[in-house]
Amino acid sequence: MKAVLWLVAAAALAACGAAPEDGSAERPNILLIVADDMGFSDAGAYGGEVATPNIDGLAAEGVMFTEFHVAPNCGPTRGSLLTGVDYHRAGMGGNPEVAADNQKGAPAYQGFLRDDVVTLAELLHDAGYHTSMAGKWHLGHGARNLPGGRGFERSFALLNGAASHWADQAALIPGSKTRYTEDDQLVDELPADFYSTTHYTNRVIDYISESASVGRPFFSYLSYTAPHNPLHAPDEAIEKYLGRYDDGWDALAAERAARLRELGLLGESQIPQSRPQWVLAWDELTPEQQAGRSRDMEVYAGMIDYMDQSIGRVLQHLRELDEYDNTLIVFMSDNGPSKTAILDYIALGGGAAEYFEQFDNRLENRGRPGSSTDIGPGWAYASATPLRLFKGYVAQGGIRVPLIVKPAGPEAQGRRVDTSVHVMDLVPTILELASVRQTSQWHGIEVAPIQGRSLVTLLEGDSDPAWMERGLGWEAYGMDAYRRGHWKVLRLPPPFGSGDWQLYNLAEDPGEVRDVATENPDLVAELARGWTAYAEANGVIHPNTPVAYSRPVSKGKY
Ligand SMILES: [Ca+2]
Numbered sequence: 001m002k003a004v005l006w007l008v009a010a011a012a013l014a015a016c017g018a019a020p021e022d023g024s025a026e027r028p029n030i031l032l033i034v035a036d037d038m039g040f041s042d043a044g045a046y047g048g049e050v051a052t053p054n055i056d057g058l059a060a061e062g063v064m065f066t067e068f069h070v071a072p073n074c075g076p077t078r079g080s081l082l083t084g085v086d087y088h089r090a091g092m093g094g095n096p097e098v099a100a101d102n103q104k105g106a107p108a109y110q111g112f113l114r115d116d117v118v119t120l121a122e123l124l125h126d127a128g129y130h131t132s133m134a135g136k137w138h139l140g141h142g143a144r145n146l147p148g149g150r151g152f153e154r155s156f157a158l159l160n161g162a163a164s165h166w167a168d169q170a171a172l173i174p175g176s177k178t179r180y181t182e183d184d185q186l187v188d189e190l191p192a193d194f195y196s197t198t199h200y201t202n203r204v205i206d207y208i209s210e211s212a213s214v215g216r217p218f219f220s221y222l223s224y225t226a227p228h229n230p231l232h233a234p235d236e237a238i239e240k241y242l243g244r245y246d247d248g249w250d251a252l253a254a255e256r257a258a259r260l261r262e263l264g265l266l267g268e269s270q271i272p273q274s275r276p277q278w279v280l281a282w283d284e285l286t287p288e289q290q291a292g293r294s295r296d297m298e299v300y301a302g303m304i305d306y307m308d309q310s311i312g313r314v315l316q317h318l319r320e321l322d323e324y325d326n327t328l329i330v331f332m333s334d335n336g337p338s339k340t341a342i343l344d345y346i347a348l349g350g351g352a353a354e355y356f357e358q359f360d361n362r363l364e365n366r367g368r369p370g371s372s373t374d375i376g377p378g379w380a381y382a383s384a385t386p387l388r389l390f391k392g393y394v395a396q397g398g399i400r401v402p403l404i405v406k407p408a409g410p411e412a413q414g415r416r417v418d419t420s421v422h423v424m425d426l427v428p429t430i431l432e433l434a435s436v437r438q439t440s441q442w443h444g445i446e447v448a449p450i451q452g453r454s455l456v457t458l459l460e461g462d463s464d465p466a467w468m469e470r471g472l473g474w475e476a477y478g479m480d481a482y483r484r485g486h487w488k489v490l491r492l493p494p495p496f497g498s499g500d501w502q503l504y505n506l507a508e509d510p511g512e513v514r515d516v517a518t519e520n521p522d523l524v525a526e527l528a529r530g531w532t533a534y535a536e537a538n539g540v541i542h543p544n545t546p547v548a549y550s551r552p553v554s555k556g557k558y
Helices: 002-014 053-061 074-083 120-126 196-214 235-239 248-263 287-320 342-348 353-358 376-383 423-433 521-538
Strands: 029-035 063-069 130-136 154-158 180-182 185-187 218-223 327-333 400-406 415-417 471-476 479-484 487-491 501-505
Touching (some): 029 074, 235 287, 342 353, 471 521, 487 521
Parallel strands (some): 029 218
Antiparallel strands (some): 479 487
């Protein structure tokens, strides 16, 4: 039965140019797991104190990337993740909610995937894969841009960038309506016991069972919304962490730096980034403020812990189906930790602070339905240790995050790869491992060639010096960065940067502590030219008005 279905699928895909290169029917399943706003050093394998045995287990069996780069925000990273091209080229130059006037309507900033890109799901579906996704979508609301319109035959999706994790569907941004779809049909009401991570996990388990019952390999995209604001987690997940963070964010950052050194993820001579001067020291908070902030971090840790347990349920399901060894598993975060306060989201939506008053944020209710809290810049700073800044910024704390790849097959080794790689590299990697060709024509449409490079040689343990010569560019909210080899230039407005290009040698200074631009003007000019070429090639437009993240922040607010 399996062979007959495969022949039918092979005949169907031969017509659209996505045939497996070797005709092999024994292709790996693909499970792509994404955490939302999880910092570099939250997971145990990356130096964190949060219990993540399942994520750590994948790292022990697979390959752990230590220099993995993404876009600094959710939608942009997802644009690259699913298309293999730069996020501007994919139409996702910024979250559309915060686009400047001169960016609105520009193809690079339209806020949904362009028609002339093809998604990983579309290619794998054509190649006979059973394709599914559950969780955050954030790639558009129109019919063509819902999961089913972009190659996912089964889906349960949150279309928004964020919302309550509970059944109440409370919006994070006032005036926005929380929208869920199932197989592209709007879902009006969620089950009363809905919790995001539980529900998405259950759906993916069901979808994987479906693929097994029809005898097709699967591609499943498990797009968690944890640990994105608002912070919500089951009580039992939070309880484990009660009191754990009472020493505050300065102590936690120091603890993580020490653990990173033990793990070899931070060299003895490398200096971690220090707390931004506009963020309060822990001992500047009143005891009441400390109690509230401790609780917020307990909930955040509980969200990650519970997500890890849920990943464990999916892995167990694969073992029960005898599909674990034949599944390529990818785990990553979509951007660095978020400093954004709930009140900032409210301001973003043009809402008054009174909107906040509807929430019950008493200490005992934080994390439960009806609450709406965040980790703020203090904990975000600790979460990004040893890196600089957070989500929304092109400093390393916004764009360097965990990536673990467990290849299919029994030979995975628990290796570490320190080569600088990018989220757009995952599409060509997965296509190569699934024996599916890249294409410039898809169903009669000329599509953007993939800009990422396959990681397969790195996964197999080979090193290739050419990787170091590749230039990688970023633009977000008018802030710019360009990296080639160990060198990186970036340009951030005060108080985040100097307003001009800064230069860092990331091999010596991963925390971007020592700006060496003045000593190396020629190198700065050369890398700046690299950024200009990147910007021109990908349709970058600098905003003509200040947008979120580039606004100064006043000390005392937090
Ligand atoms: Ca995110």
